[in-house]
Amino acid sequence: MKPTKHKRSASPSQRIKMHILGSAGDVSGSLFYFEYSSPEGKVTRFLLECGLHQEHEEINRQKRLPKGVEAKDINFVIISHAHIDHSGWLPALVKDGFKGSVYTHPATKDLLDFLLLDSGRLQENAADRVNRFIARRQKKAESNGKKKRRIPLSVPLYTAEDVPLCFPLFKQINYNQLYTLADGVTMRFTEASHILGAAVVTVTIGKGEDQRTVCFTGNVGRPNTPLLKELTPVKHADYVISESTYGNKLHKKRDRLEVLADLINKAYARAMQKDRNTGCGVIVIPAFAVGRVQTVLHDLRTLMLAKRIPDIATFLDSRMAIAATEVHRKWASLMNDETRAIFESGQDAFSPPRYLECTTAAQTNRLYENASEPVIIVGSSGMAAGGKILRHLEKRLPQKNSTVVFVGYQGTGALGYDLVNKKPSQVTVHGKVLPVRATIEYMSDYSGHADYEEIIAWLSKFESKPRKTFLVHGDGGALEEFKGHIEKALGWSVVVPQRRQCFEL
Ligand SMILES: [Zn+2]
Numbered sequence: 001m002k003p004t005k006h007k008r009s010a011s012p013s014q015r016i017k018m019h020i021l022g023s024a025g026d027v028s029g030s031l032f033y034f035e036y037s038s039p040e041g042k043v044t045r046f047l048l049e050c051g052l053h054q055e056h057e058e059i060n061r062q063k064r065l066p067k068g069v070e071a072k073d074i075n076f077v078i079i080s081h082a083h084i085d086h087s088g089w090l091p092a093l094v095k096d097g098f099k100g101s102v103y104t105h106p107a108t109k110d111l112l113d114f115l116l117l118d119s120g121r122l123q124e125n126a127a128d129r130v131n132r133f134i135a136r137r138q139k140k141a142e143s144n145g146k147k148k149r150r151i152p153l154s155v156p157l158y159t160a161e162d163v164p165l166c167f168p169l170f171k172q173i174n175y176n177q178l179y180t181l182a183d184g185v186t187m188r189f190t191e192a193s194h195i196l197g198a199a200v201v202t203v204t205i206g207k208g209e210d211q212r213t214v215c216f217t218g219n220v221g222r223p224n225t226p227l228l229k230e231l232t233p234v235k236h237a238d239y240v241i242s243e244s245t246y247g248n249k250l251h252k253k254r255d256r257l258e259v260l261a262d263l264i265n266k267a268y269a270r271a272m273q274k275d276r277n278t279g280c281g282v283i284v285i286p287a288f289a290v291g292r293v294q295t296v297l298h299d300l301r302t303l304m305l306a307k308r309i310p311d312i313a314t315f316l317d318s319r320m321a322i323a324a325t326e327v328h329r330k331w332a333s334l335m336n337d338e339t340r341a342i343f344e345s346g347q348d349a350f351s352p353p354r355y356l357e358c359t360t361a362a363q364t365n366r367l368y369e370n371a372s373e374p375v376i377i378v379g380s381s382g383m384a385a386g387g388k389i390l391r392h393l394e395k396r397l398p399q400k401n402s403t404v405v406f407v408g409y410q411g412t413g414a415l416g417y418d419l420v421n422k423k424p425s426q427v428t429v430h431g432k433v434l435p436v437r438a439t440i441e442y443m444s445d446y447s448g449h450a451d452y453e454e455i456i457a458w459l460s461k462f463e464s465k466p467r468k469t470f471l472v473h474g475d476g477g478a479l480e481e482f483k484g485h486i487e488k489a490l491g492w493s494v495v496v497p498q499r500r501q502c503f504e505l
Helices: 057-061 090-095 106-143 256-271 292-305 319-330 337-344 361-367 389-396 415-421 452-459 476-490
Strands: 015-020 032-037 043-048 076-078 101-104 170-172 178-182 185-191 199-205 212-216 239-243 282-286 313-316 355-357 375-379 403-406 426-429 432-435 439-442 468-472 501-504
Touching (some): 043 178, 090 106, 101 106, 101 178, 106 170, 239 452, 256 282, 256 292, 256 439, 282 389, 292 313, 292 319, 292 375, 375 389, 415 426, 415 439, 452 476, 468 476
Parallel strands (some): 043 076, 101 170, 212 239, 239 468, 313 375, 403 439
Antiparallel strands (some): 015 501, 178 185, 185 199, 426 432
């Protein structure tokens, strides 16, 4: 499809352009560029989101900004939430010369303090892997008597050392307050109910009757999301940019705690069947460090205190998840009434009765030993794509009395995806082929994304019809089906933009 240009309705003296530069036709690399030329002739350039492309990593190294625009030309960046596909390109932008302000919620900044560093380390590891591969191939070619060919070494997009350069640029934005970011540009954050600090971003650009308001959902969570407050309604926008992760799917509407209680009780009964060689079974819960780990801990605590499941010793074994849990404690004021009340009564909503955060190697190593009683180990990554959880899986997958509970989205290619969807009899972990004898469970109930009915219920609270709604952050099928659902339910005009498409607002 050829990029279309919408008829310009702004006055000749004022222009607002929006370039869709990421999360168009897929679910990664969120990036939108806005250019506002004021009637006085002043040009303001800003980015909404600065996401790293995690599916097609080569895009991160391409020229992502519009033709003729360099990093140093951008006046400021707005970031809706801490997930790397919305924030992780920022160190690359700073490395390229961006020196403006980065507007985000202070809780998001606290999460980014370690998430961006981790992303830097991942970039370094990826480059190392490529370079080791190149070295092996060169060595092989040489030993076969072939002429040495110089292959350029892979350089990380950015390193952990580059990341701290971003931190002084951050400016904090609280929910429900109006901020002036530049002459003719104001913005408001409202609760997105997706992860801690996540915001729906409403930006108003321009002056007088040609002023335009753009509402960007970022990622929005489900009604009654655990821990967080409810998604705030927005009443007016000329343009809406909506995520579409579940644009063609509906979540199972069921009692999450009941499902978890049933599953843990069954896992506990299995774990009590002591094996002569390996001891009791273990319940391993791989979960995303930010949001998911804290929700699982909160739910386990709730069920244990209500005696709906036994008081099983629970260990959190992930450096990142421990850091994220600490940030959640710091921001208890942002939580929903139920969670806030727990903290206000002097208790910790994330600590089940027998709970330990593993901060030393000795504590972690003890968990690799045979278990004398059933225990729960929570850790990241949520898709078992890396991290300490892999060693726990290496030990527990071959055990018939152990259970692995996946609680989040599983991307193709990850070990979690294979275990949940392919039910393999054996898998390879750390180069070792292991039999899968443990019971594998999956709960989709912890999704941080609203489904299409839930987003439409939120959109239906707009008091006036937007001129246009753009659908992003979804794969092909989800985007097209979501377009149909919105058109049918609300009669709105909906566009599924392509990457690098430009619109005049
Ligand atoms: Zn997100």
